[in-house]
Amino acid sequence: MTYLLDTHVMLWALTDPKRLGGTAREVVENRSSRLIVSAVSAWEIATKHRLGKLPQADVLLAGYSKHLDRLGVIRLPVAEDHALLAGRLEWDHRDPFDRMLAAQAMIESLVFITGDPVFADCPGVSTLW
Numbered sequence: 001m002t003y004l005l006d007t008h009v010m011l012w013a014l015t016d017p018k019r020l021g022g023t024a025r026e027v028v029e030n031r032s033s034r035l036i037v038s039a040v041s042a043w044e045i046a047t048k049h050r051l052g053k054l055p056q057a058d059v060l061l062a063g064y065s066k067h068l069d070r071l072g073v074i075r076l077p078v079a080e081d082h083a084l085l086a087g088r089l090e091w092d093h094r095d096p097f098d099r100m101l102a103a104q105a106m107i108e109s110l111v112f113i114t115g116d117p118v119f120a121d122c123p124g125v126s127t128l129w
Helices: 007-015 022-029 039-050 055-062 064-071 080-088 096-107 117-121
Strands: 002-005 034-038 074-076 111-113
Touching: 002 007, 002 096, 007 022, 007 039, 007 064, 022 111, 034 039, 034 064, 034 096, 039 055, 039 096, 055 064, 080 096, 096 111, 096 117
Parallel strands: 002 034, 002 111, 034 074
Antiparallel strands: none
16 A cells, blocks of 8 residues: 655654554554655645744755655656646645645555544545554
């Protein structure tokens, strides 16, 4: 099985794995798990850092690629089909980062690891926590 990490899951996996849900932590810490991090997470972290919502993220941003290598994740770029689905997705949720992550999970048939309950209302997204 292949898993897409929500941005907060990736952050916690790097900084405080005890914050992850039990099943999520098992999957993330299992080196045989196939973990994916979207380019959307880089955009979200950089944006929230700029806005002052993640002031401590400067160290993460400076060595972003090395941190992802340490987690052993595969990178997922944003493709046109992801963007089109994110924009068209019939889901009453306006956050552009969440919409794109949901679209990627759907198109790529990935289990989405997230502790955010908003994804329970997103049709077609399988979550794990």
